[in-house]
Amino acid sequence: MPFLLNSFSDIKKDLKNKANKKTSGELPCLSQKDKSRIQVIKEQTRQLNQNNSTRTQAYFDFYHQHPEIHWALLGHMVSRNVGWNMTDLKGELLTKLLPEREQEDFFAFLERGSWLIFQDVFPQFLIYDLSVKVKKEMFYLLRYFGISTFMETMWDYFWNSGDKTSLAIAMVINEQNYLEKRLIQNQHYQKIVTGTVSFKMYDFLNLNNTIFPYAAGNDTEKASLAGAALRYFTSLHERILFGKKLYSLLFQQEKILSGVLKWADEHPHTGSRKDYWPDVFNDVNESFPRSLYKRRVKNCELRKGAERLYSPSLKYAWPNIPQEEAENGDWFEDWRVLDYFQRKDHCDGDIFHHYCKTIEKIELAVMTKEAILLREDEQSL
Template structure:
């Protein structure tokens, strides 16, 4: 076990009774068979159908974001799917920010492309791994038969095979959602976060650190009432830490499904299709058409979360107009699971999450504008 992992779990003296069956099942890990020749004709067709649907819906951020929401509408018990939808919306906004009126003045085209590749690869991998799990659940419900023995056909971690089997028996929505958070973050840890290509070209780049310093790194869950745009969310800190990403996912999940917010956020998600432009939720501040004239000096647009009189709205393009689809290389093989102690993350945290993010996000935008003014015209 890693030093970081030991530090995480030192505080826990006893394993709660509800987690002991999971520990036992995980300790019984055995080699799984993925040979297609062992499948019946029906099973082989099902596997191929799921792989095909996964490829079709994993073309880009727009298609996968829609697929998560469509699945959740059909299967509201699988709450992680709506969390994935909302986080995927944020990924799309981050992608188009790279081509918007702010970051284009702070990052070179090469850095924009590296950051996009990092975001796209991460989100492509998560969907590639998670969507077959969701479709197998759906098939299990349709046929009233546990189909999760087919998970090895998709390279799914043994950890999730155990967790889906237990979910099929217990129907603990919280436990499954957190398990999927644990899985997705571990799945991308070696494939992206610790990947030397991204470490060398992006994670250590000045602009990546500048974004963190400026705190332009919030995950937002926007909604609206009759008067104004509102939002809740969390700031992303120490993104390179696996532990911090898992804990962030748990906080986001708790926040999203808080009775005070869920219905409003869900209603807005249903009303407003995801385009990748921040205009989707804040048309008073952002526009998917560039209102500035080419080559004109940068001017501030925002003050106290409002557009300065006479100022142009910030340019936030749609994903379609910002980035082309990317042909991804196959996912790297291998099972991240090795230590049953990851189940300590399944413990519930009784404390309430503070989701106040509105003012912090506004201040972040204004800080970026000040950084652009301080930098002056960007050299070509």
């Protein structure tokens, strides 16, 4: 770096230089030691990027090693939500709403996004860990993993300033921009997922909830919930603001942060929603096959005599899916992305009633679909 990055004015100068400079794409020669380090980091990342369960645990393990890297815990909790969304596709309710092909397409979309983020972010973590161990910054290695020049600047700034919040926000900005062309604007996924009627149904049924279960100090197995709902999933701007809100919720309310850590430590991620509400969800299917669905949940409590909702573990719901290499290219073009650091995005975390209504909406949608199909069958006789 031409100068130490100790302030936001330094960041601005550095990013302006990078935005105006046309890089040749050529990388300088590395020592044999650095080449070996790169291979080790690539292999560690590959091994941990097998599925949602391995990623989710890797984020949590890294946070325990380096609690100064706030995004690792945020990534862990968001990754839990991705896992729950994946298993919902094979669970009690969505299997009655979505045909099998759409279940597979939605899973492929979630898995690709989850895989992409991990293979971008985890090498950053390992390079930071290496820097700590050798007691000097090693962030010049980031470019050998196709990581944005924006993050090279932000890691250098963090190394010199210790500004945990700015690094976490930078990672939110980076990951959402990284996904934009590779996933959200990808024509294949627009055709089979984001452009479909079923995806619009997701918005209508408010399925884009992100919840943070946390231990609230009582002795019950049922976790308390904090969280927020994302509108306009396909908007890059809205996803960045949403990520900032989730970060604010997790790290600016001590009760939630300590409660989330306690709950996460005591409940390894399986992908089943039974992890946080075993009185409402079960990873064993308790209902009779082919029976018409009847409402089971009211205000997030089971109705009297109702079976729990089936929510399978990830390992029984979906196999590991090999992924193609990530597309090349650096999203960073405009230093004005720094505007996101100036805006405060508060989140009160009140999600309980919204989440309860979401479950009831889905139940109603299932019953409506079954009633329509039954009427069509009767008319065809």
